[in-house]
Amino acid sequence: MDLGLKGRTAIVCASSRGLGKACAMSLAREGVALIINGRDEAALAATRDEIAKATGVKVTAIAADVGTKAGQDALLAACPEPDILINNNGGPPLKDFRELDRDALLAGVVQNMVTPIELIQRVVPAMTRKGFGRIVNITSVSVKMPILGLDLSSGARAGLTAFMAGPARELAAHNITVNHVLPGMFNTDRLRNSTGRMARMQGRSEDDMAAQRKATVPARRFGEAHEIGEVCAFLCSAQAGYITGQSILVDGGLYNSV
Numbered sequence: 391m392d393l394g395l396k397g398r399t400a401i402v403c404a405s406s407r408g409l410g411k412a413c414a415m416s417l418a419r420e421g422v423a424l425i426i427n428g429r430d431e432a433a434l435a436a437t438r439d440e441i442a443k444a445t446g447v448k449v450t451a452i453a454a455d456v457g458t459k460a461g462q463d464a465l466l467a468a469c470p471e472p473d474i475l476i477n478n479n480g481g482p483p484l485k486d487f488r489e490l491d492r493d494a495l496l497a498g499v500v501q502n503m504v505t506p507i508e509l510i511q512r513v514v515p516a517m518t519r520k521g522f523g524r525i526v527n528i529t530s531v532s533v534k535m536p537i538l539g540l541d542l543s544s545g546a547r548a549g550l551t552a553f554m555a556g557p558a559r560e561l562a563a564h565n566i567t568v569n570h571v572l573p574g575m576f577n578t579d580r581l582r583n584s585t586g587r588m589a590r591m592q593g594r595s596e597d598d599m600a601a602q603r604k605a606t607v608p609a610r611r612f613g614e615a616h617e618i619g620e621v622c623a624f625l626c627s628a629q630a631g632y633i634t635g636q637s638i639l640v641d642g643g644l645y646n647s648v
């Protein structure tokens with residue numbers, strides 16, 4: 391299917407590795423020129439070269455912390471009027487909720503709620519003027535299903551989801567959509583790190599721990615990052631203009647519901 395995105399531009403936050411990179415690659419395959427982002431300059435440059443070589447689109451790398459004003463300014467200076475914004479970021483580490491002090495709580499809320507909202511505030515004026523905009527927030531299955539220890543991440547992302555529910559409806563009249571993609575367990579550095587941590591805590595091997603985690607997923611496997619990228623690209627497509635304010639689970643059936 392041609393997604394009707396050739397010639398569009400996208401800012402894809404936190405996209406040097408993992409799910410963000412997969413979203414960038416899927417959009418690039420549709421002919422979307424990209425601004426990609428991450429803090430590690432070398433990893434980001436390697437991803438820029440890989441995507442540009444594979445797809446032939448223009449890829450601009452902005453090495454910056456997306457959670458800072460300076461980082462956001464740099465992204466928007468590189469592309470002041472993106473057609474597409476993919477909000478992605480790191481997430482707070484696994485921690486007992488009792489151990490989160492006020493600074494840690496606020497940092498998590500800034501990371502996974504305030505930062506995407508700030509970027510949305512800054513891109514919607516031009517999208518409104520142009521009559522086209524696609525915004526996708528990468529959140530987590532934990533918005534719907536508790537994952538003990540990731541409570542701050544879950545709460546901040548649930549806050550973002552609720553916050554955007556009203557604006558998504560207001561923006562719909564301008565052909566701007568706002569949707570959330572909720573990954574289950576995906577084979578990325580983040581998942582490998584958390585599996586390693588759990589294995590050490592339980593005195594087991596990483597392979598054992600990974601097998602136990604996979605067994606909790608009806609699909610009996612972890613997701614691959616491109617499976618998020620392709621959903622994200624579809625939500626950005628011309629065809630998806632009637633889908634807005636939705637939380638799309640991509641989790642191999644993990645969230646058990648009707």
Ligand SMILES: NC(=O)c1ccc[n+]([C@@H]2O[C@H](COP(=O)([O-])OP(=O)(O)OC[C@H]3O[C@@H](n4cnc5c(N)ncnc54)[C@H](OP(=O)(O)O)[C@@H]3O)[C@@H](O)[C@H]2O)c1
Pocket residue numbers: 403404405406407408409410427428429430431433454455456457478479480481528529530531543572573574575576577578579580581
């Ligand atoms: N993988 C999963 O199973 C899963 C499930 C549910 C939700 N999620 C969420 O999805 C998001 C992406 O996860 P992932 O698995 O792709 O993680 P990942 O493999 O660790 O990749 C994270 C990416 O974000 C970049 N990044 C992190 N902090 C940044 C910052 N402050 N500014 C700019 N870039 C930043 C990293 O680059 P640098 O480190 O160089 O900055 C890297 O490119 C996370 O919020 C995660 O919590 C993941």
